[in-house]
Amino acid sequence: DVVLTQTPSTLSATIGQSVSISCRSSQSLLDSAGNTYLYWYLQRPGQSPQLLIYLVSNLGSGVPNRFSGSGSGTDFTLKISGVEAEDLGVYYCMQATHAPYTFGAGTKLELK
Amino acid sequence: QVKLQQSGAELVKPGASVKLSCKTSGYTFSTSYMSWFKQIPGQSIEWIGMIYAGDGGTGYNQKFKGKATLTVDTSSSTAYMDLSSLTTEDSAVYFCATPGSWGQGVMVTVSS
Numbered sequence: 670d671v672v673l674t675q676t677p678s679t680l681s682a683t684i685g686q687s688v689s690i691s692c693r694s695s696q697s698l699l700d701s702a703g704n705t706y707l708y709w710y711l712q713r714p715g716q717s718p719q720l721l722i723y724l725v726s727n728l729g730s731g732v733p734n735r736f737s738g739s740g741s742g743t744d745f746t747l748k749i750s751g752v753e754a755e756d757l758g759v760y761y762c763m764q765a766t767h768a769p770y771t772f773g774a775g776t777k778l779e780l781k
Numbered sequence: 782q783v784k785l786q787q788s789g790a791e792l793v794k795p796g797a798s799v800k801l802s803c804k805t806s807g808y809t810f811s812t813s814y815m816s817w818f819k820q821i822p823g824q825s826i827e828w829i830g831m832i833y834a835g836d837g838g839t840g841y842n843q844k845f846k847g848k849a850t851l852t853v854d855t856s857s858s859t860a861y862m863d864l865s866s867l868t869t870e871d872s873a874v875y876f877c878a879t880p881g882s883w884g885q886g887v888m889v890t891v892s893s
Contacts, residue, residue: 717876717883718826730881761826769842770816770828 671695673762675773681781682752690776692762694743699766706765709738709747712775713758721760722747752778783807785877785884792890797867803860803877803884810834810858817851817862818876820886829875832860867891 672695682688698705707725710718720729722738725745735750749756757780762773788802803815816831830841832851839851848871850863860877872891877884 717886718878719883720881723880763826768840769844772826772828774825 670769671698671764671767671771673764673771673773675760675762675776677776678774679777679779681779683781684752684754686752687748687750688752688778689749690747690760690762692740692745692747692773694745694764696767697742698745698764699742704766705741707738707740707745708763708765709736710761710763711756711758712761713755716758718761749778754780783879783882785879785882787875787877787884787887790888790890792892793867794893795868795891797891798863798865799867799889801862801864801875801877801887801889803862805858805860805879808879810853811855813879815851815853815860816878817849817860818878819845819873820876821873826876829862834860864889 674693676691680688698707705725709722711721712718721732721736725740726738737748739746757778759775759777761775764771784806786804791799793799811834814831814833817829819827819829828842829845829849830851832839832853834853834855852861869891874886874888876886
């Protein structure tokens, strides 16, 4: 199975600070058709995951543009440009290029 | 808008089975894929498998083959997941999800 390694595991930030989360894959997520099925989700406490980014860099419906995704192959990054209070929770990357789909262990974003 | 409404919490005895439902609205169910996920509280997320509502075709995570069975009822736009031979290790929150939307999750507790 593909292993996704997220760093850091915990991120402390102040409101307005910009932060980044890394997601590294044990193998390339580029498929034979040229697609990269890498997603980012936010799970707020007690809630189900919410899609933030799909296919590496595409913003999900209704997601604020302070969120952005980048990367290719095995290295991917989620950036939040100006953290807001509603952004607190656990961030997961997920790959759907190789079955079974797998998730990173998560990055908890908390207020400093 | 897209809505996925899952059935209520379940308390079941070891060795029993349980059938979870996920009623959908707001999109064309019959030509869509539905995935199911497992999350033990405080841990990351596992992909169980997915089903294509158009023909009932399925794909499973090898880890959950024999444990989970996915079906759909296109007349009611509802997806189902049967979990069999339950043990305490199956106690978790289970989510249904389309590519962009997730159900609220259902807690399954396996206890004698």
